[in-house]
Amino acid sequence: MNLDKFVSLENIEMTFHTKSGAFTALKDVNINIKQGEFVSIIGHSGCGKSTVLNIIAGLYPASEGVALCADREIAGPGPERAVVFQNHSLLPWLTVYENVMLAVDSVFAKTKTKAEKDDWVNYNLKLVHMDHAAHKRPNEISGGMKQRVGIARALAMQPKVLLMDEPFGALDALTRAHLQDELMKICAEINTTVVMVTHDVDEAVLLSDKIVMMTNGPAATVGEILSVRLERPRSRLALAGDAEYLRCRQAVLTFLYDKHRKDDH
Amino acid sequence: MSQMQLKSFLLWLAPTLLGILFFILLWSGVSTATDGKIPTPAVTWTAGVELFADPFYDNGPNDKGIGWNIMYSLGRVGLGFGLAALVGIPLGFWIGRSLFASRAFNPIISLLRPVSPLAWLPLGLLIFNSTHWAAIWVIFISSIWPMIINTAVGVSRVPSDYMNVAKVLRLNEWQIMTKIMIPAVLPYLLTGVRLAIGVAWLVIVAAEMLTGGIGIGFWVWDEWNNLNVAHILVAIIVIGMIGLMLEAALVWLAQRFSYGE
Numbered sequence: 001m002n003l004d005k006f007v008s009l010e011n012i013e014m015t016f017h018t019k020s021g022a023f024t025a026l027k028d029v030n031i032n033i034k035q036g037e038f039v040s041i042i043g044h045s046g047c048g049k050s051t052v053l054n055i056i057a058g059l060y061p062a063s064e065g066v067a068l069c070a071d072r073e074i075a076g077p078g079p080e081r082a083v084v085f086q087n088h089s090l091l092p093w094l095t096v097y098e099n100v101m102l103a104v105d106s107v108f109a110k111t112k113t114k115a116e117k118d119d120w121v122n123y124n125l126k127l128v129h130m131d132h133a134a135h136k137r138p139n140e141i142s143g144g145m146k147q148r149v150g151i152a153r154a155l156a157m158q159p160k161v162l163l164m165d166e167p168f169g170a171l172d173a174l175t176r177a178h179l180q181d182e183l184m185k186i187c188a189e190i191n192t193t194v195v196m197v198t199h200d201v202d203e204a205v206l207l208s209d210k211i212v213m214m215t216n217g218p219a220a221t222v223g224e225i226l227s228v229r230l231e232r233p234r235s236r237l238a239l240a241g242d243a244e245y246l247r248c249r250q251a252v253l254t255f256l257y258d259k260h261r262k263d264d265h
Numbered sequence: 266m267s268q269m270q271l272k273s274f275l276l277w278l279a280p281t282l283l284g285i286l287f288f289i290l291l292w293s294g295v296s297t298a299t300d301g302k303i304p305t306p307a308v309t310w311t312a313g314v315e316l317f318a319d320p321f322y323d324n325g326p327n328d329k330g331i332g333w334n335i336m337y338s339l340g341r342v343g344l345g346f347g348l349a350a351l352v353g354i355p356l357g358f359w360i361g362r363s364l365f366a367s368r369a370f371n372p373i374i375s376l377l378r379p380v381s382p383l384a385w386l387p388l389g390l391l392i393f394n395s396t397h398w399a400a401i402w403v404i405f406i407s408s409i410w411p412m413i414i415n416t417a418v419g420v421s422r423v424p425s426d427y428m429n430v431a432k433v434l435r436l437n438e439w440q441i442m443t444k445i446m447i448p449a450v451l452p453y454l455l456t457g458v459r460l461a462i463g464v465a466w467l468v469i470v471a472a473e474m475l476t477g478g479i480g481i482g483f484w485v486w487d488e489w490n491n492l493n494v495a496h497i498l499v500a501i502i503v504i505g506m507i508g509l510m511l512e513a514a515l516v517w518l519a520q521r522f523s524y525g526e
Contacts, residue, residue, distance in 0.1 A: 082433060
């Protein structure tokens with residue numbers, strides 16, 4: 001297996017056929033992601049960064065080009081590419097435990113016994129510190145907690161790639177920072193490949209090994225790719241004055257607000 | 266009970282009692298104005314007490330207690346409504362999920378839905394050759410539309426995020442149905458059921474007036490032929506109370522199955 005091209009998008013083009021005609025959202029998108037790498041996709045709203053994520057997830061079939069994951073063509077959605085949705089998407093009629101169990105039940109239907117499934121659900125809830133609320137329903141817990149459960153559900157699928165679509169976008173700044181720190185700990189522990197869509201520059205630099213910067217749409221494409229050469233574990237406090245951190249932050253800001261400024265809102 | 270609760274209870278009780286009092290006064294006024302052709306509330310009350318003293322007597326096929334008549338009507342409503350649910354709910358799911366089905370059925374539903382339920386009665390008499398089944402047929406046809414439509418709307422409003430979760434988990438059709446569609450559609454479905462049972466209870470009285478036999482509708486018509494107006498007034502109140510109870514039961518059911526986002 002080609003570990004340098006664990007996830008690979010080659011010449012991806014995405015055209016949506018709407019009532020007002022064809023709309024090309026993405027053109028010539030090329031991204032390679034190594035196994036175990038944390039990659040952020042950043043860009044202005046409407047640049048198609050979520051579309052890229054949905055192509056990797058298999059929820060959208062690309063109009064042109066090749067999308068590969070672990071040397072296999074991405075033909076549709078599946079649990080090996082688990083998604084953490086922006087609005088958590090927990091089923092409101094199931095408890096926290098049942099939401100994670102739904103995923104575990106369908107992914108490990110034949111490979112785990114009932115007791116093993118139960119252990120695995122509890123292990124993942126503990127990982128995101130939500131074991132205390134296992135029997136609450138989504139409407140009884142806070143937004144941050146819902147997103148934790150969303151992450152637990154995705155991790156419980158034991159995915160090859162964890163896909164996150166602006167996972168912390170709807171949270172307040174303090175909760176967001178807290179969850180970012182915990183996500184870093186979890187990623188260090190299970191060493192998974194992560195692709196995250198974000199519009200938050202600090203979040204991208206803090207979490208990523210590589211930042212993919214997208215130009216504005218229509219026909220958006222990859223503008224620059226920035227490697228973040230910061231040691232792990234990272235601490236947001238220590239990095240605040242770090243030269244490499246500031247250099248990366250500056251590079252992303254320059255890309256977004258100088259080279260590819262968006263004026264229409 | 267705290268003082269606050271007592272106060273809010275009294276603030277509820279006082280207008281309610283005043284409203285009932287006003288209604289009874291109005292009724293008495295009408296009674297006086299018609300020289301007692303419309304019986305007074307007191308006369309109606311006495312008639313009601315008499316009727317419900319022995320609601321389940323049985324003196325042959327044409328003379329049964331009011332309790333039996335209500336039971337027969339509820340039985341027809343239950344049967345017609347149940348059959349409508351059996352057909353309407355799956356059909357609603359299909360129309361909600363398939364563009365083909367929605368295109369195929371929507372014009373027909375739009376055409377037939379506004380038709381007064383009683384217009385279907387002659388067809389029922391012709392096809393089933395039985396007044397009993399013709400009445401059930403009318404209930405079936407009048408209660409099926411709200412169930413089809415509300416179920417279909419519910420299905421089309423299942424958030425696409427939930428369906429994406431299903432896709433990522435590669436759930437099969439059966440799991441999508443039981444784990445996602447049915448719980449998501451249930452609140453809409455119960456609204457449809459509530460509307461349908463309301464319509465069914467409205468329609469049964471009218472249908473039975475035409476078909477005859479045992480049932481609260483024909484009972485009202487029979488009492489009119491006997492010129493026993495007090496019994497008609499008792500029946501009106503009883504029909505209203507049963508409708509209210511059906512509605513309350515379904516509201517309670519709907520609350521049990523509602524969930525916050």
